[in-house]
Amino acid sequence: MVDKDELEFIKILVPVAGTTADEGAIELACRLCKSKNNRCEIFAVHVIPVERSLPLDAEDTSKIDAAENILNNIESIGQKQGCPIETEMLQARDIGSTIIDEAKKRGVDLILMGVSYKQHFGQFCLGDVIPYVLENAPCRVLIDHQLQSEL
Amino acid sequence: MYIIIAGGGIIGSHIASLLVQEGYEVTVLEQSETALKKLQGQLDIKTIRGNAATPKTLKEAEIERADLVLAVTNSDETNMITCFMAKEMGVATTAARIRNIEYSGYFVAPAKSPTSPRKIVRPKSLGIDVFINPEVEAAREIMEILAGFYSTPVDNFANGLVQIREFKIESEPLAGTRLGALTLPKQSMIVTAVHQGEITAPDKDFILNEGDSLHIAVSAENMDELGKIFIQSKRPAKRVVILGGSSVGVLTASGLQKRGIKVKIIEQDPVRCQELASQLEKVDILQGDGTDRAFLLEQGVSSADAFVATSENEEINILSALLAKTLGVQRVMVVVNKPGYIPLAEAIGIDIAAVPTILAANKIIRFVLRGGVISASLIEGQQLEAIEFVTSAQALIANKNIAEAGFPREATVVAIVHNETIFIPPEDKIIKPGDHVVIVTPPESVQTIEKLFK
Incomplete structure (x- = not known):
């Protein structure tokens, strides 16, 4: 059984990719934060994957613009919910390991990820990133799976 | 809403006048006594003399009350520091005018290990919410105009499904025509007519005169059909001459050259010519006077498809553009900063490619002022605004038809987009939650309309 104190999340990392599932995850993070009288810190991180044919420092303005829109949307959800x-x-070669590095760097207590209903060859599939994070996370991981009808 | 504007130059004063017109409380910070006196004579606003990048001046402007700080001085660095200071002092939103394209806003920070993830430094982390680069926007507009056969830029709404464009009455058959006699395509609506610089709401008996212009809202797919009515076909430019090695000129030249267009730049300053030659390898750089007819002829300007005057000197731009027109160049455009020069250029038949001051004002109203607005643009300087709202389920006008929605009389609903189905004109359609609504209104009524969508 989990001790109640162990669920005191103060720093929450929410990786976002621009899907509707992210919005659900951010709203959940805000609800958790509000339940702690806004004592939590929420970090949203978007990782732009860089192909191996390009240098890691390559600037892709269209991807940066898209990322800025995603993060602006996340910030506005936070504003609406009253949580900064x-x-x-x-930008990195691999999204999963970058999320883990970021979680370690920031010393977060929780990684909260939204997951959408994806299928691969007719089978429900979590993709590459979520299993990697579940396997390597230095903290608790919460997966927010929205109902298929909500997506 | 209390707004502080750092910089009382052309852009600062233009934005201040727009904001005052909309009823906002505005304070302008400016170092030049002359500029301040000019501003005080034109507008009913508070002005403070001082360096906007210093805490002393910002405190004097009661920064703690400010909702928005716009830094539009001539110095990029001052603008950046002003925004940074303002953010540190608790201002919610900041916008900076940054002219140097080297400050692109975003950069990838180096990391100690070559394989480590790279942090992308965003303007927001420097305290700047919105980067305004009127020169980049101006170059983009010029390239769009030259790529198509229109001579005016387009304003897009509802993800590009609805467009508003100004059409000038240039050709003989249209001048003298009654408006009701025109057969406009489906999904189109005349938003406003401009006759001798005055905006009018035209009826069917309005007679079109040479020099008049019409702003027409149309679905994107019908734009070319509409264009054929008003515009003598102009083929996309293949050879372009640009006057002036300004940042607008350089950005335009480099963009056009990437699209395979042959570009020549005329610049008077020999040192600047050297810089341009090393910067733009495939562009011909010609050192000479753009107002010298013999020089223009010698350099083959008469055989160019388009001539774009982008130098820092607006008088020279207009003069050289006029010269190019007399040499037979089909498309002649100028960049002007002072909105007062627009009627002058138009009167002598020169197209205005871009007005960076208005572009800056457009960007500010689009991204900064109207939080709930999807897009917005100015029509005829700042006489009218075209604004796109998305209707929320809680909005006062949700599920009401246009007549009973309570829009101000002077506002016109020009388009409604419901699930990607376009209604132009929307007649008396019911506005449903989720609908995109495009409204054209004088700036004074914007706040009233905004309340209806809250």
């Missing part, structure tokens, strides 16, 4: 959200944009 710190947003960060990163």
Whole structure:
């Protein structure tokens, strides 16, 4: 059984990719934060994957613009919910390991990820990132799976 | 809403006048006594003399009360520091005018390990919510105009499904025509007519005169059909001459050259010519006077498809554009900063490619002022605004028809987009939650309309 104190999340990391599932995850993070009288810190991070054919420092303005829109949307959800959200944009070869590095760097207590209903060859599929995070996370991981009808 | 504007130059005063017209409380910070006196004579606003990047001046302007700080001085660095200070002092939103394209707003920060993730530094982390680069926007508009056969830029709404464009009455058959005699395509609506600089709401008996213009809202798919009525076909430009090695000129030249268009730049300053030659490898750089007819002829300007005057000197731009027109260049455009020069250029038949001051004002109203607005643009300087709202389920006008929605009399609903189905004109349609509504209104009524969508 989990001790109640162990669920005291103070720092929450929400990786976002621009899907509707992210919005659900951010709203859930805000609800958790409000339940702690807004004592939590919420970090939203968007990772732009860089192909191996390009240098890691390559600037892709269209991807940066898209990322800025995603993070702006996340910030406005936070504003509506009354919870300030710190947003960060990163670019890396691999999304999963970057999320883990970010969680360690920031010392978060929880990684909260939204998941949409994806199918691969007719089978429900979590993709690559979520299993990697579940396997390597230095903290608790909460997966927010929205109903298929909500997506 | 209390707004502080750092910089009382052309852009600062233009934005201040727009904001005052809309009923906002505005304070302008400016170092030049002359600019301040000019502003005080034109507008009923508070002005403070001082360096906007210093805490002393910002405190004097009661920064703690400010909802928005717009830094539009001539110095990029001052603008950045002003925004940074303002953010630190608790201002919710900041916008900075940044002219140097080297400050692109975003940059990838280096990391200690070559394989580590890279942080992308955003303007927001420097305290700037919105980067305004009127020169980049101006170059983009010029390229869009040259790529198509229109001579005026388009304003897009509802993800590009609805467009508003100004059409000038240039050709003989249209001048003298009664408006009711025109057969406009489906899904189109005349928003306003401009006759001798005055905006009018035209009826069917309105007679079109040479020099008049019409702003027409139309679905994107019918734009070319509409264009054929008003515009003598102009083929996309293949050879372009640009006057002036200003940042607008350089950005335009580099963008056009990437699209395979042959570009020549005329610049008077030999040192600047050297810089341009090293910067733009595939562009011909010609050192000379753009107002010298013999020089223009010698350099083959008469065989160009388009001539764009983008130098810092607006008088020279207009003069050289006029010269190029007399040399037979089909499309002649100028960049002007002072909105007062627009009627002058138009009167002598020169198209205005871009007005960076208005572009800056457009961007500010689009991204900063109207939080709930999807897009907005100015029509005829700042006489009218076209604004797109998305109707929320809680909005006062949700599920009401246009007649009973309570819009101000002077506002016109020009389009409603319901689930990607376009209604132009919307007649007396019921506005449903989720609908995109495009409204054209004088700036004074914007706040009243905004309340209806809350």
